[in-house]
Amino acid sequence: MKSIIQIKNFNFFYGESQALHDVTLDFNENQISALIGPSGCGKTTLLRCINRMNDLIDDTRSEGNITIHEKNIYLAEVDPVEVRRKVGMVFQKPNPFPKTIWDNIVWGAKINGYTGNLEELVESTLTRTALWDEVKDKLHTNALFLSGGQQQRLCIARAIAIKPDVILMDEPTSALDPVATARIESLITELKKRYSIVIVTHNMQQAGRISDCTSFLLNGVVVEHGRTKEIFLNPKEKKTEEYISGEFG
Amino acid sequence: MERITSHSSKHSEDINKALQWQPKPLRTRKRNETIMRTLMLIALYCTISFLFILAGSIINNAFGYVLFTYEIHPTEFSQGGEINELSHAKKIAILKENLRERVYITLDRKKPMEKRSSQDLSAIIFSRVLKASVLEAYSLFESLFQRGQLIENALTYPNADLIFRSWISPRFIRGEQSTNPLESGIWGAITGSVGVILVTILFSFPLGIGTAVYLCEYMPRSRWKNLLQINIYNLSGVPSIIYGLLGLVVFVRVFLPITSGQLFGFTSGAATDSGRTILSAGLTLTLLILPVIVINTQEAILSVPTYIKQASYGLGATKWQTVWHHIIPYCIGRILTGTILSVSRAIGETAPLVVVGASTFLTIVPNSIFSKYTTLPIQIYQWSARPQQEFQNLAAGAILVLLTIMLTLNFIAIMYRKRVQKKLARL
Structure with a gap:
């Protein structure tokens, strides 16, 4: 299994307060890696460091390296905009643009210089996200008319339209009902054939169901990292065991 | 768990006491509401009746x-x-x-x-x-x-x-200024007002919106930025006559070759050799409304939900692509309403234009931005300062025209905002 993202001795600060302490992690290609941990443990912060979204927040600072495909994305000469093109992101709350379904998908590709056939792009991304049959007749209606689950799948479609290597997902199903959640989960499992996925989740069962490896964070520190099965069935650390069995969190 | 139990046992009596409070009877709360509602209703009718008195007195004089x-x-x-x-x-x-x-x-x-x-x-x-x-x-x-x-x-x-x-008539609107109240018209003043306001719009829109976008989206947080923000807020409260003095020094005197048009070879016709031109007046009014436009646009930009910005950045958009494709389209309705409202305030400004030298008597209709000019408010001011009743009537006629222009602008702003809101109603 080839490693795609390496996080090495990574520290992250919001002003004076340190959110991540010396994080060192490896994520593999074509796998689903889950980040779990109680609220405020830094898992979303870590996720947003992988595509440098945290650069948009004033008064933040980071130390250490994150390499993707052996390229350090925290070098001074690396433009975060270029990083985000290669590392797509899906957010907690479905956030399609208040535009048509069509525009939602083609916009990201267009601004990144896609010159190919737009119809093919729309059809292939929507097919890959299992949305094509549901929306093919209303591509030019506003995306906000879709249901929450459909909106989230559209956001995933929008993310893969820019041809990323990695897709980051920040609790993508926390705002959805169980049926929509199940559909997204099966979609994510399908997507890992082509993309490497890092997913933050609050839902222990979800991490257990879909991820290949899992990292448990607590107060900005990686407590344990390993294959999901091992973490869930026989965790090495006591804290991990307590968290997974629901004793705190 | 343990901590919570010990805490509650220590104060259990106090806590129980606190929960034995008696709710206030609904009747007294309702009574307060009735009093406040009546007061607000009175305030509403006061405002409206003042507006009617104003409109009535103008119409009373115009016919x-x-x-x-x-x-x-x-x-x-x-x-x-x-x-x-x-x-x-x-x-x-x-x-x-x-x-x-x-x-x-x-x-x-x-x-x-x-x-x-x-x-x-x-x-x-x-x-x-x-x-x-x-x-x-x-x-x-x-x-x-x-x-x-x-x-x-x-x-x-x-x-x-x-x-x-009827003191307001096609002849009055299309006529030129005259010492004879029966012949006098306001075409020169209307052209002047429109010219000044077009210059104001031309400069204040891009400058104001540009400043606001830069401050909101590009400028990193710093002490310098805070200072700028505070100053912009303060500037919006500076009396308009002071902007007039600034305009007199800067545009009429220092930039004379530019504002008089000499630099571009404009000297004939209604043009003037001094800097007292439509261009100077428009630039002065631009300064006057710029802070308001900046503040309003900043507020509009801040109202754009973060999730839209994040979605855009997450797709590898640059800042400018995010601003241009998502932030501005999302809040353009609010930006324009505020801007048009401040422009219609500028239309009614008199004091700064008196200072930067609007002509008080002008029989030539201005034909370029380098022309001498007068504006409707100046004209109204001139006429209403005369003791004869007929000039008061002329002033009333001019006020009606000015109000019509302002109301039209406001109406456009409201309609535009409604249209944009309808577009975003699905949010």
Whole structure:
């Protein structure tokens, strides 16, 4: 299994307060890696460091390296905009643009210089996200008319339209009902054939169901990292065991 | 868990006491509500009635009976009928016969007699041939309710006519300024106002919106930025006459070659050699409304939900692509409403324009941004400062025109906002 993202001795600060302490992690290609941990443990912060979204927040600072495909994305000469093109992101709350379904998908590709056939792009991304049959007749209606689950799948479609290597997902199903959640989960499992996925989740069962490896964070520190099965069935650390069995969190 | 139990046992009595409170009877709470609601209703009706009084007093002055006296009575020309009923040719003949040659030629050169409207000709006959002058002008209220008394009063003057006159008329709107209130019009002032406001819009929109976007999206948080923000807020409260003084020094004096148009070779026609031009006035008003536009646009930009920005950045968009494709389209309705409202405030500004040198009497209609100018508020101010009733009537007419322009602008702003809101209603 080839490693795609390496996080090495990574520290992250919001002003004076340190959110991540010396994080060192490896994520593999074509796998689903889950980040779990109680609220405020830094898992979303870590996720947003992988595509440098945290650069948009004033008064933040980071130390250490994150390499993707052996390229350090925290070098001074690396433009975060270029990083985000290669590392797509899906957010907690479905956030399609208040535009048509069509525009939602083609916009990201267009601004990144896609010159190919737009119809093919729309059809292939929507097919890959299992949305094509549901929306093919209303591509030019506003995306906000879709249901929450459909909106989230559209956001995933929008993310893969820019041809990323990695897709980051920040609790993508926390705002959805169980049926929509199940559909997204099966979609994510399908997507890992082509993309490497890092997913933050609050839902222990979800991490257990879909991820290949899992990292448990607590107060900005990686407590344990390993294959999901091992973490869930026989965790090495006591804290991990307590968290997974629901004793705190 | 343990901590919570120990905590509650320690204070259990106090806590139980706290939970035995008696809710206030609903009746007293409702009574307070009734009092407040009544007060708010009174406030609402006060505001509305003041607006009606304002509108009423303007309209009251804009229409009404006028008691004319003539040096030559109209019947001498019209054989018992009305001057208005004469034919076009007949009117021209009267003018040719009775005006001094030079006056006739001047009028003809300004606009050929044949092309002038019939009403226009009547008005010239009225004021120049018959030498009509206003003995008394009455308000609409007096004209409607004290008509008998007015007629009685008119009979005491020999050679006088009581005629109902609308001070606002096509001739008034299209006419040029004149010392004679019966001939005077406001076309020059309307053109001046429109010119000044176009210059203001041209400069204030891009400058204001650009500043706001830079401050909100590009400038990193720093002490310098805070200082700028505070200053912009303070500037929005600076009295307008002070902007006038600034405009006088900067645009009229320092930038004279530019604002007078000399640099671009504009010296003929209505252009002026001084910097007292439409351009200077527009730039001064730009300074005046710029802080308000910046503040309003910043607020509009801050109202854009973060999730839209994040979605855009997450797709590898640059800042400018995010601003241009998502932030501005999302809040353009709010930006424009605020901007148009401040522009309509600028239309009504008088004080700074007095300082930067709007002409008080101008018979030439401005033809470029380097022309001398006067504006509607200046014109209204000039007229309302005169003691004669007929000038008050002219002022009322000009106010009606000014208000119409402002209301039209506001109406456009509201309609635009509604349209944008409808688009975003699905959010």
